[in-house]
Amino acid sequence: MNDHKTALDNELKKPSHLKVYLDYYKTLTNPGYGVLVTGDWGSGKTRQVKDILKTDEFHYISLFGAQTTEEIYSSVYAKMFPLQSAAKNIASSSNGAGAGSINIGGLVSGVANAFIREQVKNDKIIVFDDLERSRIETNDLLGVFNKYIEHHQCRVIVLAHDKKITETLKDIKEKVFGQTISITPQTSEAFDEFASKIKSSDTAATIKKIKSVILDVFTQSETYSLRILKHSLDDLTRLLELLGPTHKENEKAITELSGFFLALSLEVRSGRLYESDLTDREDTISKHQRAVSRNTSEKPPPIYTASEKYKDVDMGNRILNDETLINLLIKGIYSEKSIHESLDQSLYFTKAADLPAWLVFMKFDELSEAESSDAAAKLIQQFDAREIEIPGEIRHLFSLRFLLSEMGLLPRSFDQIEVDCKKYMDDLLSSSKVEPFKVNYSLFEDIMRDSFDGFGYWVEESYKQHFTRVSDYIRETQDRATKQHYPEAAKSLLKLVSSDGITFAEKISYKNGEFSEYSDIDILSSIDPSDFVQEWMGSPANNWIHISKGLVKRYSSGQLSSTLASERNWIKEVINLLNGEEKKSKGIIKKRISRALSLNLSSISL
Incomplete structure (x- = not known):
C-alpha cells in the first residue's frame, strides 16, 4: 500500500x-x-x-x-x-x-x-x-x-x-x-476538495485515509466524471456517518465496505446498474462464470460486467445485504438500524457460532473448513429435528439442502430431497407449527420466494425446478394453515357484525391505504351468508353504515378477481338475501335496507 x-x-x-x-x-x-x-x-x-x-x-x-x-x-x-x-x-x-x-x-x-x-x-x-x-x-x-x-x-x-x-x-x-x-479528470485534486467539505471531521479523516482505494475504484469504473465521483463520495460519507463505534474501529472492514459500496454507487449513478441488478449478485456472477466456462454465448448480466472491471472489489460481497443496498443506492433510504443489522451479520463483527446455520454456510468462502463443516452438520440436524418454522428460513434451509447434495455432502438425490422437504412441511402442519399468512402476504409473496432477511436463496440451475416446486408447496401449506384458523376467526367477525360495525369494517378492509388483519384474506366465505345477514339485521342502526361501507372498501380494488375470488359467490348471496329482506320489510327497516343496497353494496363490481 x-x-x-x-x-x-x-x-x-x-x-x-x-x-x-x-x-x-x-x-x-x-x-x-x-x-x-x-x-x-x-x-x-x-x-x-x-x-x-x-x-x-x-x-x-x-x-x-x-x-x-x-x-x-x-x-x-x-x-x-x-x-x-x-x-x-x-x-x-x-x-x-x-x-x-x-x-x-x-x-x-x-x-x-x-x-x-x-x-x-x-x-x-x-x-x-x-x-x-x-x-x-x-x-x-x-x-x-x-x-x-x-x-x-x-x-x-x-x-x-x-x-x-x-x-x-x-x-x-x-x-x-x-x-x-x-x-x-484530475481526480486527486478533486478528491481533496470534496473531502475538505465533509462536515464530520471523523468521517473526513476516514475518507482521506482510504484515498488510494477510492481513486483506484474510480479509475477502474471508467466513469471519468468528477460529478459522479462527488455524488458517490456523498453516498459513502452518508453511509460511514451512520456506522457505530465498533464498525468504525475495524479498519479492514471499513476499507472493504468503502471500496465495495463506492463501486456499486458509481455503477448505479452511471446508469449501468439498476435495482434488479443488486439482487442475488454473487449467484448471478457465479452462474455466468459457469456459462463462460461452458463456452456459451450468453449475454453477460450487468453485475458480471461490473465485476470484471473492479479487480480489487468483490461485487457479490454480502457485507451489506441486498435489501439494505437497494434502500441505500436506489431508494435513498439510509436506515441506521438496517445498516447495523446487516453489518453485524458479517464475520467482521460477529462469530460464526452466533449466526443462523444457513447464513454461516452461505459464507463458506470466508470460513475455515471446520467451521463450514459444522454449519453443514447443523443444517442437517435442524432439518431432521424440524427446528426451523419461519417460512423464509425454511426456504433457506431447503435450498441449502439441495446444495449440500450437489456438493456431495448429503447422500440424497434431488428427487428424494424434494419429497423430504414436502414431508417436512406436512409434519409442521400436523403439529400446528406452520406460520399462517399474515397481513399483506400476497404482496410479499414474490419477494419471499427470492430472498429472506436480505439474503437471496442459494438456488443453482441444476435443482432450480425442484426448489421452485418445494417453495410452492410451502405456500400451499401456509394456505392450509391459514384456513385452519378460519372457523374460529369467522365466529369473532360474526360477533362484531352484531355489536361493533366499526371494528368489523377495520378488520376486513383497507384503512388509510394500509392492509388490515383480514383485508386480503378470504375469510368471509367461511361465514354462512344467512347467518351474516341475520346478525346484520339484528345489529344496532348505527352499525349498518359501517358494515356496508366496510364491504364496499374490501372489494373496491378488484379483489374479487384476485385474492378474494372465493368470496364472489358469498357476497352475491349476501346481496340476494338483503334484497329478500328488503321486499318483506316495511317502514324504516325497509328504507334502511334499501339505502344500504343502493348507496353502497350496488357499487360492488360482481
Whole structure:
C-alpha cells in the first residue's frame, strides 16, 4: 500500500499534458490556430483550464444557449471592453459613425455588429466553453473562432464534450484547431476538495485515509466524471456517518465496505446498474462464470460486467445485504438500524457460532473448513429435528439442502430431497407449527420466494425446478394453515357484525391505504351468508353504515378477481338475501335496507 501511495504521489507531482501545452500556447503571439480541449461530461475541463490560466490571462465565454453568432461577438466585446459595453451608446467610440445603441449579449444593429466584430484586443486568450450546448450550427461557430484566430490573431481555446462533437467536427476541425487535447479528470485534486467539505471531521479523516482505494475504484469504473465521483463520495460519507463505534474501529472492514459500496454507487449513478441488478449478485456472477466456462454465448448480466472491471472489489460481497443496498443506492433510504443489522451479520463483527446455520454456510468462502463443516452438520440436524418454522428460513434451509447434495455432502438425490422437504412441511402442519399468512402476504409473496432477511436463496440451475416446486408447496401449506384458523376467526367477525360495525369494517378492509388483519384474506366465505345477514339485521342502526361501507372498501380494488375470488359467490348471496329482506320489510327497516343496497353494496363490481 505504501509503495502504491508513493507512486501515486510522484505521479501527481508531474504537470498534466494539458498544463504543459497551455503554458506553451499562451506564450505564442500569433499561433494561427486554436486549441480544442475535449473530455467526458463532468470530467473537469473548465476547472482544469481555469486553474492553469491566471485570471488576467483569459476571457471566459460560455456558449450555453447561444442562438446567434451576434450574441457571441457581443459577449466577447463585453469581456474585452467592459466600460464601453456598459454604455448605452457607442457613437463616441466609433468617431461619430452613428453606430447607434448596442444591447450587449442580445441582437444588435447591423452597423453595431460590424463594429463589435472588428473591435478586438488580442492580449488575452479567449476561452469558449460548452461548444456542444450552443444552438448555433457548427460551421457558423467555427467561422466565429476562425475570425478571431486568423483575422485578429487571437489565441483561442474551445472546450467541448468529445463524444457529442467528434462526429460533427472530425472532417472540419483541422481547419481551425491545430491541437486537440483530450483530458482525464484530475481526480486527486478533486478528491481533496470534496473531502475538505465533509462536515464530520471523523468521517473526513476516514475518507482521506482510504484515498488510494477510492481513486483506484474510480479509475477502474471508467466513469471519468468528477460529478459522479462527488455524488458517490456523498453516498459513502452518508453511509460511514451512520456506522457505530465498533464498525468504525475495524479498519479492514471499513476499507472493504468503502471500496465495495463506492463501486456499486458509481455503477448505479452511471446508469449501468439498476435495482434488479443488486439482487442475488454473487449467484448471478457465479452462474455466468459457469456459462463462460461452458463456452456459451450468453449475454453477460450487468453485475458480471461490473465485476470484471473492479479487480480489487468483490461485487457479490454480502457485507451489506441486498435489501439494505437497494434502500441505500436506489431508494435513498439510509436506515441506521438496517445498516447495523446487516453489518453485524458479517464475520467482521460477529462469530460464526452466533449466526443462523444457513447464513454461516452461505459464507463458506470466508470460513475455515471446520467451521463450514459444522454449519453443514447443523443444517442437517435442524432439518431432521424440524427446528426451523419461519417460512423464509425454511426456504433457506431447503435450498441449502439441495446444495449440500450437489456438493456431495448429503447422500440424497434431488428427487428424494424434494419429497423430504414436502414431508417436512406436512409434519409442521400436523403439529400446528406452520406460520399462517399474515397481513399483506400476497404482496410479499414474490419477494419471499427470492430472498429472506436480505439474503437471496442459494438456488443453482441444476435443482432450480425442484426448489421452485418445494417453495410452492410451502405456500400451499401456509394456505392450509391459514384456513385452519378460519372457523374460529369467522365466529369473532360474526360477533362484531352484531355489536361493533366499526371494528368489523377495520378488520376486513383497507384503512388509510394500509392492509388490515383480514383485508386480503378470504375469510368471509367461511361465514354462512344467512347467518351474516341475520346478525346484520339484528345489529344496532348505527352499525349498518359501517358494515356496508366496510364491504364496499374490501372489494373496491378488484379483489374479487384476485385474492378474494372465493368470496364472489358469498357476497352475491349476501346481496340476494338483503334484497329478500328488503321486499318483506316495511317502514324504516325497509328504507334502511334499501339505502344500504343502493348507496353502497350496488357499487360492488360482481
